[in-house]
Amino acid sequence: MGxxxxxxxxxxxxxxxxxxxxxxxxxxxxxxxxxxxxxxxQYAITALIFLFVGFYLMMVMRWSIAHPDKxxxxxxxxxxxxxxxxxxxxxxxDLYNMFGAMHGTIMVFLGIVPLAFGAFGNFxxxxxxxxxxxxxxxxxxxxxxxxxxxxxxxxxxxMLPSGAAEAGWTMYSPLATTAQLDEPNLxxxxxxxxxxxxVFLISSSLLGAVNFITTIxxxxxxxxxxxRMPFFVWAMLVTGFLLLLxxxxxxxxxxxxxxxxxxxxxxxxxxGLNFSGAGSxxxxxxxVAGGGSPLLYQHLFWFLAHPEVYVLILxxxxxxxxxxxxxxxxxxWGYKSMVYAVMVLxxxxxxxxxxxxxxxxxGNVVSTFFQATTVIISIPSVILLTCxxxxxxxxxxxxxxxxLWALAFLPMFGIGxxxxxxxAFNLIDLHLHDTYYxxxxxxxVVAPGTIFGLFAGIYYWFPKATGRMMNxxxxxxxxxxSLIAMNGIFMPMFVQGMAGFHRRWYDGGANYDEITxxxxxxxxxxxxxxxxxxxxIEMIDLNVFMxxxxxxxxIAQFPFIFNFFYSIFKGRKADSDNPWRATTLEWSAPNKxxxxxxxxxxxxxxxxxxxxxxxxxxxYTPQFERGDDGVILGEEDPPAAAQNDGH
Amino acid sequence: xxxxxxxxxxxxxxxxxxxxxxMVDHLLEMVHWLMLVLxxxxxxxxxxxxxxxRTKKNPKADYHGVQGxxxxxxxxxxxxxxxxxxxxxxxxxxxxxxxxxxSGPDVVRVRAVAEQYKWTMHYxxxxxxxxxxxxxxxxxxxxxxxxWEDINAKDDFLYTELVLPVNRECxxxxxxxxxxxxxxxxxxxxxxxxxxxxxxDMWFKPISTGRxxxxxxxxxxxxxxxxxxxxxxxxxxxxxxxxKENVPSAKEEKLPEADPEKSDKAS
Numbered sequence: 001m002g003x004x005x006x007x008x009x010x011x012x013x014x015x016x017x018x019x020x021x022x023x024x025x026x027x028x029x030x031x032x033x034x035x036x037x038x039x040x041x042q043y044a045i046t047a048l049i050f051l052f053v054g055f056y057l058m059m060v061m062r063w064s065i066a067h068p069d070k071x072x073x074x075x076x077x078x079x080x081x082x083x084x085x086x087x088x089x090x091x092x093x094d095l096y097n098m099f100g101a102m103h104g105t106i107m108v109f110l111g112i113v114p115l116a117f118g119a120f121g122n123f124x125x126x127x128x129x130x131x132x133x134x135x136x137x138x139x140x141x142x143x144x145x146x147x148x149x150x151x152x153x154x155x156x157x158x159m160l161p162s163g164a165a166e167a168g169w170t171m172y173s174p175l176a177t178t179a180q181l182d183e184p185n186l187x188x189x190x191x192x193x194x195x196x197x198x199v200f201l202i203s204s205s206l207l208g209a210v211n212f213i214t215t216i217x218x219x220x221x222x223x224x225x226x227x228r229m230p231f232f233v234w235a236m237l238v239t240g241f242l243l244l245l246x247x248x249x250x251x252x253x254x255x256x257x258x259x260x261x262x263x264x265x266x267x268x269x270x271x272g273l274n275f276s277g278a279g280s281x282x283x284x285x286x287x288v289a290g291g292g293s294p295l296l297y298q299h300l301f302w303f304l305a306h307p308e309v310y311v312l313i314l315x316x317x318x319x320x321x322x323x324x325x326x327x328x329x330x331x332x333w334g335y336k337s338m339v340y341a342v343m344v345l346x347x348x349x350x351x352x353x354x355x356x357x358x359x360x361x362x363g364n365v366v367s368t369f370f371q372a373t374t375v376i377i378s379i380p381s382v383i384l385l386t387c388x389x390x391x392x393x394x395x396x397x398x399x400x401x402x403x404l405w406a407l408a409f410l411p412m413f414g415i416g417x418x419x420x421x422x423x424a425f426n427l428i429d430l431h432l433h434d435t436y437y438x439x440x441x442x443x444x445v446v447a448p449g450t451i452f453g454l455f456a457g458i459y460y461w462f463p464k465a466t467g468r469m470m471n472x473x474x475x476x477x478x479x480x481x482s483l484i485a486m487n488g489i490f491m492p493m494f495v496q497g498m499a500g501f502h503r504r505w506y507d508g509g510a511n512y513d514e515i516t517x518x519x520x521x522x523x524x525x526x527x528x529x530x531x532x533x534x535x536x537i538e539m540i541d542l543n544v545f546m547x548x549x550x551x552x553x554x555i556a557q558f559p560f561i562f563n564f565f566y567s568i569f570k571g572r573k574a575d576s577d578n579p580w581r582a583t584t585l586e587w588s589a590p591n592k593x594x595x596x597x598x599x600x601x602x603x604x605x606x607x608x609x610x611x612x613x614x615x616x617x618x619x620y621t622p623q624f625e626r627g628d629d630g631v632i633l634g635e636e637d638p639p640a641a642a643q644n645d646g647h
Numbered sequence: 648x649x650x651x652x653x654x655x656x657x658x659x660x661x662x663x664x665x666x667x668x669x670m671v672d673h674l675l676e677m678v679h680w681l682m683l684v685l686x687x688x689x690x691x692x693x694x695x696x697x698x699x700x701r702t703k704k705n706p707k708a709d710y711h712g713v714q715g716x717x718x719x720x721x722x723x724x725x726x727x728x729x730x731x732x733x734x735x736x737x738x739x740x741x742x743x744x745x746x747x748x749x750s751g752p753d754v755v756r757v758r759a760v761a762e763q764y765k766w767t768m769h770y771x772x773x774x775x776x777x778x779x780x781x782x783x784x785x786x787x788x789x790x791x792x793x794x795w796e797d798i799n800a801k802d803d804f805l806y807t808e809l810v811l812p813v814n815r816e817c818x819x820x821x822x823x824x825x826x827x828x829x830x831x832x833x834x835x836x837x838x839x840x841x842x843x844x845x846x847x848d849m850w851f852k853p854i855s856t857g858r859x860x861x862x863x864x865x866x867x868x869x870x871x872x873x874x875x876x877x878x879x880x881x882x883x884x885x886x887x888x889x890x891k892e893n894v895p896s897a898k899e900e901k902l903p904e905a906d907p908e909k910s911d912k913a914s
Contacts, residue, residue: 093869168866174843175826175867270844272782274792275825278763279868285783286825294827294842328700329708334718359829359864360840361847364745368738375729382685382725386718389689392696394709399701407697414689418682421729425678425737427671427744431836434829434864498658500833502862505872512875514860515833520659539659612708619708 032145034137035595039144040123041465044458047115050151051451052557054106057099059550064091065508066547084163096506097166098190102154104169105194108312109201110151112450116315117205117243118147120457121212121236123465127586127593128230130221130602135214143207150200157193165194168504170305173268173297177260182280186262195258202251209243212236221585223604227339228623230584230608231332234339235318238346239311245350246307253300266292295360302353310349312446313413314342316453317384320406323460324388326582327403328395329619331609334387341380341387348377358429367426374424381417385410396612396619400580401475405456408483412452416444419494434504437497440490448486455479455560463579467591468571474563481556488549492542495520499539508543516540581620584608588624654679664834664859664880666852667744671836674736681728688721749816749850758820759809760791761828761841761863764870767791768809772802772894782824791824804893809861809878811853812886818850829864832878838864853880 033039060076071077071089084095122140126133134140157164162183167176171194180189216237220229259265271290277283325332332338354362354370362370388410397403419441422428432438455478462470493501500515509516521527521537528537531545578587585604589597602624610621621627652660655676663672699705758769758777767790771777778800784792793800809832811817821830823841830849831838834857839849863874881889 093872097866097869097871166869172827172866178826179868273825273843274762274782274785276762276765276790278870279825281825285785292844294844330710330712333712359838360842361849362745364742367741367745371737371741372733375733378729379722379726383722385689386722389692389696390713390718392693392700394705394712395696395700396705396708397697397701411690411693414686418686421682422675422678425674425732426741427667427737427836428675428678430838431671431675431833433838434831495659498655498660500661500831500862502831502864504866507872511873512860512862515661515862518659518661612710614710 032141034133034141036122036126036134036137036140037465037593037597039140040119040121042144043114043118043122043147044120046148046151047111047119050106050110051112051115053155054103054111055554055557057103057106059554060091061096061099061103061506062543062547062550064096064506066543068507068510081158081163091506093506094163094166097168097504098163100504101165101167101169101171101194102158105154105165105198107446108169108308109198110147110154112312112446112454113205113308114147115454116450117212117236117239117311118144118208120315120319120454120461121208121239124461124586125212125233125236126215126219127464127589127597128233128584129216129219129224130585130598130604131215131219132596132598134211135219136211139207139211143204143211146200146204146207150197150204153193153197153200157190157197160188160190160193162189162191164190166190170298170301171195171257172301173257173260173292173294174270174273177257177269178273178275178279178281178286180280182282192258192261195254195261198254199251199258202247202254205243205247206251209240209247212240213244216240221602221604224585225604227336228604228607231321231335231338231342232318232584235314235321235342238342239314242307242311242314242346242349246304246311249300250304253297253304256300257297260288260292264289266290268292268294268297270294295357298357298360299353302356303350306353306356307349309442309445310345312450314345316409316413316450317342317388319453319457319460320388320409322582322584323402323406323456324391325609325611326460326580327398327400327406328392329398329611330391330395331607331611332387333391333393334383335607335609337383338387341383345377345380345384348373348380352377355424355429358426359433362426371424371426375421378417378421378424385414385417400459401470401472401479402456402460404476404479405452405459408479409449409452409456412444412448412486416441416446416449419444432497434502435497436493436501436503439503440493440497443490443493447490448483452482452486455482458564460580461586462567462571463574464577464586464589464591464593466568466571467574468567469574469579470567470571471563474559477559478556478563481552485549485553485556489546489553492546496539496542501539509540578622581618583610583620583622585623588622652676654683661833662855663836664853664855664857665836666854667740668834668836668851670736670740674732674740677732677736681725681732685725744850748848749818749852753815755811755815755817756820757809757811757817758791758822758846759830759841761821761823761830761867762790762825763868764863764874766807766809766830766861766874766876768806769793770804770806770890770893771799772804774799774802777820778803785824802894804895806893807876809876810886810889811878811880812883813853813856813880814883816850816852818848820846820848822846826867827865828867828874829862830876831862831864832859833862834859834878840865856880856882 063072072091086092162180167179176191179191183189186192216233256267260267260269266289269288269292273286275281275283352374355374423432459470459475501509517538519536519538523536524534528534574591577591585602588602590599604623605626606623608623612619613621655672663669756771756775760767769791776799778797779794780792781794782792784794821839821841823843828841829838830841835851837849837851839847858879861876861878
């Protein structure tokens, strides 16, 4: 009840605001804004830029993998410090490690999470629950600026003499702690910057998480009962809890590693490290107190990083869960199962982390526990995916551009999820761990999985944010090549991984000729004639094939970039506030929603996906449409249960 | 189990050379079958729905959609299959791997010590006991810091490659001098992190002879991609001869062995 009162009050205040037309100065309206929508846009633009930065790093890496003996092409070399390349202009092991570490960091912490949770969460959640804004608008602004600061620190680390961090995105100690120790000032090294950057990013996520949880619990509008919440909001709630509970251990780990690097502590450094001098540390005994545990860092890291996987994937499932019913014109199948599945998933996500550490050697009990939980977590995931698939049955499917992305998400995420199954088993993992099989597995989940979901969301909510539609043809030009290229890049990785190709080889495995030169297509065979002038095709040649598709994927993003900016100003105007004929509350707000979001008080009269209800004039019955069944719990219509109690 | 290796073979799984490796491949094959069935099932349903229920074909959507409990039955089937894989195969196999360590005089023992960017193998000699090693004794002439005064160290010797006999149980104790490395033996279906400050054992029984590359499977610095090692599995009598050849006579002053012929190609 309290929530409702406060909602009403806030709205009055906003109405009051509108009357007086306080015109905020530009920097307050668009830069240091407390409006959840503006913050959402800020998150979206920043995160998209970071996605392209991460993509660029990957292009350099993939060039090195496919052509370790060739000069880096000028178009890629133009954006990096030439002194990082070797004399012949090729990528070095150091550069590869730096870009590898930063590709992972940027994609996960600066690209996808901010876009999924920061941008979509911020923009859509309050609109869908009928709230005028987030519960703590200033905290929301702080969250963005912490994120921005973290991003600046990460980018700035590329400008340092040491370059950016280079110990893998996992930053395992002692490698991470001892990397770049040859620099005169340890504060000014990429490794140290990475740690400080992470502290900012984690703080940002924590502020966001608190805000989302509070908003969803307290600011739902009249009639928006728990089971009338769109699935998107449920997923955001669970994601909020994941961030809130999983990130503090990594924050602690980052601060402890900072202490190890700068203050002479040894949380993660054991006694008696003795370097050979081949790396960046001088030969001889390392001068530290010692007594620390490298495994402690791994546990802290993966206690975050596994739930983080679900932070990456849940918003995408949530977006697909909104777009799918809208474009099949019928309710999602098994809404309640999905809600419970996502909660179970959120809980289980916290007790599977050590499956990333099977190779550290594990006793029977611990291994049994983590194998069991890891296999069990596949069940709620299968339920979510099955519900989405089954929803299609009996629908009337419109192939709009957002729907194409959402549909492609299903099999792509399916492949990613299924290939996680063998990795759950300890013994199999001892063969496949850190091979390209694993790389393909998690990229299928996150790249053609999550990123496709996010693109779907951009095309879908674009008219609400701008009042204009994105161009359809350009959308198709973006979608089809992206779909083909993604599979061209990641599918061959399964084959390489089974053969034993490991990740983080800057030369793509040229040094491991015994493993990588196995022949897959014989001399003179069809494919050999087609691709290699009749010479036998070896495992390692797949690298060239995959890298070719990276260029295709890159080119396929240009229609999107153009479409995005063109459509903001020149796109076709949306025909109404509800161009997709959708049912959830955000479509009752005017396009380009004003400060305070809603012109009339939003009320949820029914569940979120009432499409094709028998006897209704249109094939959609919005949550906000008052009808005969317009029962609002605890409102004017006395609840049926209360009446029954009297008898 | 070889008859049921179609998917493994298609995906190019390399040949197995350890006794338990066959079981690993078998488990992998079964999991891949489960995945394949689910993938084909989902894909067929997906494609059928897209064709059958497109707006043109089906202009009016059905509010209720799928009726019945087929999906529940599928869910339950998946749960059952996963339970069988776990309880029937994964748990017992790992229990056997992690608790039934081989012991006795016949077991071959090696310490594999990693550093940036190479491996040094430490063999205990005929007494099957490793001499003490201390990190402050490490020097150019004593890469593992072995205390040669230690009685157990008298017959120890070092080698750059992992040499093992066929058909005998082997325990490889993995550790590191500097950062985390990983000894990855693909033909044996084994990987073990080399974590500085701790020692971890891996054991297996080679069943075929051959020479393979070993992989460093954990990022260890700029030279990680070139940290190629070699593993050789010999006939037992060849191994014994090789072992004898390398054991220093008790009185001789100890010097670390340099690799006799094969130079590693990494650099």
